[in-house]
Amino acid sequence: MNGDLDQDDQMPPRWASGPARGPGGPAFGADAEGERPDRVTLVSQWFPPEPAALAHRITTSLRDQGFVADVLTGVPNYPRGIVYEGYSARRRSVEVRDGIRVLRTPLYPSHDRSAFGRALNYASWAASSSLLGARALRNADAALVYSSPVTATAAAMMAKLRWRTPYVTMVIDLWPDNVFATGYLTEGPTRRIAEAVLNRFTDQTYRWADHVTVPTPGLRDIVVDRGVPPEKVSLVYIWADEKIMQPTEPEPGLRDRLGLTDDDFVLLYGGNLGAAQRLDVVVDAMARLRNMPDVHLVLAGDGVERDRLVAQAERDRLGTVHFLDPVPPDRMAARMAAADLNLISLADEPLFRITLPSKTQSILACGQPMLACAPGDVARIAHDAEAGFSAPPGDAEALAAVIRSARATPRHRLRAMGEAGRQYYLTHMSEASNAPVIADLLSQAARRGRNARGNKRA
Template sequence: MRIGILSQWFDPEPGPARLPGALAHSLAERGHEVRVLTGFPNYPDGVVQDGYPIAWRRDEIDRDLVIRRVALYPSHDASAVRRTANYASFGVSAAVVGASVFKGLDAVWVSNSPVTVGLPAWRIARAMRLPVLLHVLDLWPDNIVSSEVVTSRRATALLLSSVHRWNRWMYRTASHVSAISPGIARILESRGVSAGKLSYVPLWADEQTFRPSSDDGFRATMATPPDRVTVLYAGTLGRAQAIDRLVDACNRYPRHEPSIDVWIAGSGVEEEELRRRAEQSRAPNVRVRFLGRVPTAEMRSVMSAADIHFIGLRDDANSTVTLPSKLQATMASAKPILLSVAGDARAIVDEAGAGFTAEPGSSDALTRALVQAARSGRPRLCEMGHASRTAYDRDFSLAAGTTRIERILDGLTSGAPA
């Protein structure tokens, strides 16, 4: 097939922005012709990378891909106005000067994050008459409300109404809609997307970064005894990640249970408060260590040296249908998970036997899960890590995701049900 990829985020941007590029190369390796429409790289700090001066459009070749970049307003800060300008400028540029790169293709995969891709998606579907697979990676506008970017009640109500109308139009435009979690699929159906054009296609991890490793040399750096279970949280230290519950659970850890180390890697607005809480701990058998920001090149060794990885989200309606990207990254790394998230994420961990779960918002439940992990010991946690990777390979790998998307696109081009 001749396939288009439309995504505001793309290589060489890091983190989750790498996932559309992984899909593009995976499709090309399977013999498909792939063309990409994207912006100029400015994620995650809103600064355009060296070597990419912004122009109305720029065409380039990356191995087996044809890539067109179009102008945008670079920004990724906390300003709602500047963030909106970033999203909207890409949507307009992609529709006006970018979409023609897809001329002559069979179908186009579209990342719906942000929702302003609806404008170029409409041109592709209506003016160019190409089938469009819209992949819902974020549940808009719910994610904006959860992040509290907009604080005014009146502004929030207006935003919700406007984005819902936009979404309904965008979903009607798409030939098929895929969701990254079963819960999001159910919500989309409740919002008017017919079950016949809806499917569940979970995202994959950045498999070049997250893969199994036996390197545990970082334990010696941290003076961690060889038999002690170590818990790792790596990421942003914000309210949404519920790391405060992890620190509180450590403070309540029973004195008679096996000793554990807890490493917290990253930075954010909650760091000072988290450090203050950790310093108040009177649990003699728990060491909470703050690692600060760890360079990307060193992160794999830190992740490999830990025995179990903590993933948490603040308890709200959106979290029950969210699959945090850390879930796939941890499973790809063959590590078990200490999970404080309800809904779809918990079902995945429980079904795979990939770790321990606790009710979100409950420090006592998380303390009990910590005790379970410590009692299990490092060899048993290693076995659970293998189960985690097995489930990843089966359900969440790039190969599995590419196959699902390939089948849907093939169905759209042939007229068969996806």
């Protein structure tokens, strides 16, 4: 349900009312005296019905652990920059989604290649969430910030100034580095000014936070190097959607549709076909495997590089390279299971050395062996988990050699790699391993916040 609101007094009498405890009781959410559970507001510019499954998973996880969890977010417009039907970009609204109370504040809808439009999108929501999202944060014991974009932290910082509401910030990616890495403001005085302002603001969000979480070891090192005390930074992996990403049977008929037999060796990449993935290197590696006609590459997905990759495969007359349209997330586990090896590919850029694509966790959670043609943390996890193979990014010859080695590996050994990867996921990267860390950090932040305010909850 979705209703437009104009005035604060039109908000529900108790903004953060809702389910008090999860099925396991007040493991983290209830305070020491058991008076009532901690009240946490997730601050995220994006939330369903936008494709923001992680933000939704985090919120439901908090609720399941005993918190009263609410959401402060924007008017849905991602990824096309078009406001979803039933919403207005200029009006605040409140809705209940899956039992979670969601407050949406206005923004300028944009998600195109315009640096000005994107900046206005981020800045407009930072302003509206700070001004119109006050009640969601004023009544919270702590806030959890999904800080991508980093400007989403503005509302939590304002609440800390006004009411000493503590916040824990989840660093999803490195700002402002990722902004410029994706082609915005590549040079000139505007770039220098924007970089200086964003760097200063980002550092301030870290300093004001009660705690900072990061999703990769490499990113933790960088945050610490930027002046955040090591004891204030925790590694919290982003877990997969475990309801759908788990071991399953292969997608029926997939090999038949591609004209492949059960004996053929299939390397599958599923996801965005973009410039950052450098899949042209993978197609080039397949050209070096012409003497192995039973080795096939399947690129399943869409993106700005798809047409170019198709043209490359046709130019090189590679009948062993196949293209499939993307499928919904709930079908990806079966598609991955139809392959012998699942590929992760990234360009060899400094930013990507501390990047962990979500498909990493998905492949591990599904118990599938992987080939990591990526730098830094992705390759390290493939090695530590003994979950498959790794190849240096950007080197088609080296990648072809690794594929040859994988093809020569018995299938029972490949299955053992997948099983080892799943065990690594369960131990280090699962919701059961990481959600309690977030919950504990929020409980500690809420307790310190109450002490700082000198009050006790009724």
